[in-house]
Amino acid sequence: MHDCIFCKIVVGEIPSEKVYEDETTVAFLDISPVTKGHVLVVTKKHFKDFLETPVEELEKCVKTIKKIAPKLMVALETDGFNIGLNNGEASGQVVKHLHFHIIPRHDNDSLRMWEGQAYQENEMKDYGDKIRKFTIEL
Amino acid sequence: MHDCIFCKIVVGEIPSEKVYEDETTVAFLDISPVTKGHVLVVTKKHFKDFLETPVEELEKCVKTIKKIAPKLMVALETDGFNIGLNNGEASGQVVKHLHFHIIPRHDNDSLRMWEGQAYQENEMKDYGDKIRKFTIEL
Numbered sequence: 001m002h003d004c005i006f007c008k009i010v011v012g013e014i015p016s017e018k019v020y021e022d023e024t025t026v027a028f029l030d031i032s033p034v035t036k037g038h039v040l041v042v043t044k045k046h047f048k049d050f051l052e053t054p055v056e057e058l059e060k061c062v063k064t065i066k067k068i069a070p071k072l073m074v075a076l077e078t079d080g081f082n083i084g085l086n087n088g089e090a091s092g093q094v095v096k097h098l099h100f101h102i103i104p105r106h107d108n109d110s111l112r113m114w115e116g117q118a119y120q121e122n123e124m125k126d127y128g129d130k131i132r133k134f135t136i137e138l
Numbered sequence: 139m140h141d142c143i144f145c146k147i148v149v150g151e152i153p154s155e156k157v158y159e160d161e162t163t164v165a166f167l168d169i170s171p172v173t174k175g176h177v178l179v180v181t182k183k184h185f186k187d188f189l190e191t192p193v194e195e196l197e198k199c200v201k202t203i204k205k206i207a208p209k210l211m212v213a214l215e216t217d218g219f220n221i222g223l224n225n226g227e228a229s230g231q232v233v234k235h236l237h238f239h240i241i242p243r244h245d246n247d248s249l250r251m252w253e254g255q256a257y258q259e260n261e262m263k264d265y266g267d268k269i270r271k272f273t274i275e276l
Contacts, residue, residue, distance in 0.1 A: 075268050124155055
């Protein structure tokens with residue numbers, strides 16, 4: 001896509017630290033890493049977000065993450081990793097080209113991704129009901 | 139697996155707000171949601187984490203997320219969502235049974251998942267080199 005920075009990285013028009021490439025996906029370092037070695041996995045084809053991406057293309061990304069993640073653990077001597085995907089601006093998605101994040105983690109790196117909260121009484125069931133109205137048809 | 143809380147949820151030994159189920163996956167509400175309506179997608183079979191889960195089972199989870207996420211958007215009138223997976227205690231993984239998080243998001247909900255940092259000069263290339271030593275064989 002004409003103005004997409006990730007499309008330009010895919011074809012090499014914009015330089016990047018690529019760490020993996022196959023027929024359908026590319027992996028390269030995030031220039032603004034949550035932790036050092038933070039990798040993005042993208043489809044070569046342009047899709048705006050998770051919702052717009054065909055499931056076959058998502059599966060290819062998962063295959064790539066599955067290949068890369070254990071190598072990251074060894075290469076960076078990490079203890080774990082987070083996989084993340086943001087869909088929509090509300091979620092923090094900045095570049096509108098499908099990408100998964102792989103964020104290397106170390107024990108006691110003091111990073112906390114998120115905080116859980118509590119449901120009020122019956123509220124959880126209400127949310128379940130709301131959602132099931134739409135998932136019942138699946 | 140004998141002592142796994144998610145295995146017990148899968149078979150109904152522990153109650154949960156299930157919102158979707160098929161032959162290989164189950165989706166239910168997280169009891170400690172980051173945002174209300176936060177859903178977990180798990181494999182029915184027990185796998186400790188992402189690294190231990192066969193890619194076919196991961197793909198089934200992705201298919202389930204792909205089905206559920208748009209329904210969540212409609213049901214909860216949200217503007218986006220985050221998908222997350224934590225691998226290993228260092229990453230914040232609590233229950234040792236593979237699970238993906240789907241976290242509904244609203245515009246201006248003031249939640250910030252993570253913060254990027256900057257690489258020092260040449261540091262990004264060094265990280266790329268470190269990782270490529272191991273990904274070159276893929």
